[in-house]
Amino acid sequence: MFRIALVTAALLAGAAQAQDLEALKLDTRKNALPVLPKVVAMMQETVAAKGPVEAIPVCKVQAPLLLKEQADKTGWQMRRVSLKTRNAERGTPDVWEARQLADFNIRAANGEKVESLETGEVVSENGKPVFRYIRAIPVGDVCLKCHGPVDKVDAGLKRQLAASYPHDQAFGYEKGQIRGALTVKRPL
Numbered sequence: 001m002f003r004i005a006l007v008t009a010a011l012l013a014g015a016a017q018a019q020d021l022e023a024l025k026l027d028t029r030k031n032a033l034p035v036l037p038k039v040v041a042m043m044q045e046t047v048a049a050k051g052p053v054e055a056i057p058v059c060k061v062q063a064p065l066l067l068k069e070q071a072d073k074t075g076w077q078m079r080r081v082s083l084k085t086r087n088a089e090r091g092t093p094d095v096w097e098a099r100q101l102a103d104f105n106i107r108a109a110n111g112e113k114v115e116s117l118e119t120g121e122v123v124s125e126n127g128k129p130v131f132r133y134i135r136a137i138p139v140g141d142v143c144l145k146c147h148g149p150v151d152k153v154d155a156g157l158k159r160q161l162a163a164s165y166p167h168d169q170a171f172g173y174e175k176g177q178i179r180g181a182l183t184v185k186r187p188l
Contacts, residue, residue, distance in 0.1 A: 082180030086170035
């Protein structure tokens, strides 16, 4: 009887943790993801009005500022990362993020929609619990101008990208692939 009670208690605790995790994921999604459509809209507007060269500062300066604004509102750390970074200073994933991005690539190869790829978990950092969340960012049409196959990127744009990002690795994408991810660290 005692064993049954222990097993039941463990199952209930696990179910409660799963509910808490799902609540954290939902709340993080609600408060973090609205930044992404704003970034995409800024890129689309700039590319349409001024061309892709003029969109470089949008991606390099304005998008991180939008993320910082939202991070300041929430008190969370937020950034964009990729396995093929354009801005190595800001976009290089840590070990946890790299592992999740690799897993996203496997999941996408197995047929999951890139737009729905996300995960979250509670981890310990410096002895304190932190909720880590990551959501895949798919390559859209506007992304291809600067991130598409290297031989299809305009030569002038390539020169400007090389000047802005000397260690750029972010070429060779096709529409619908995983460009990177929005990642969040939220103290608990």
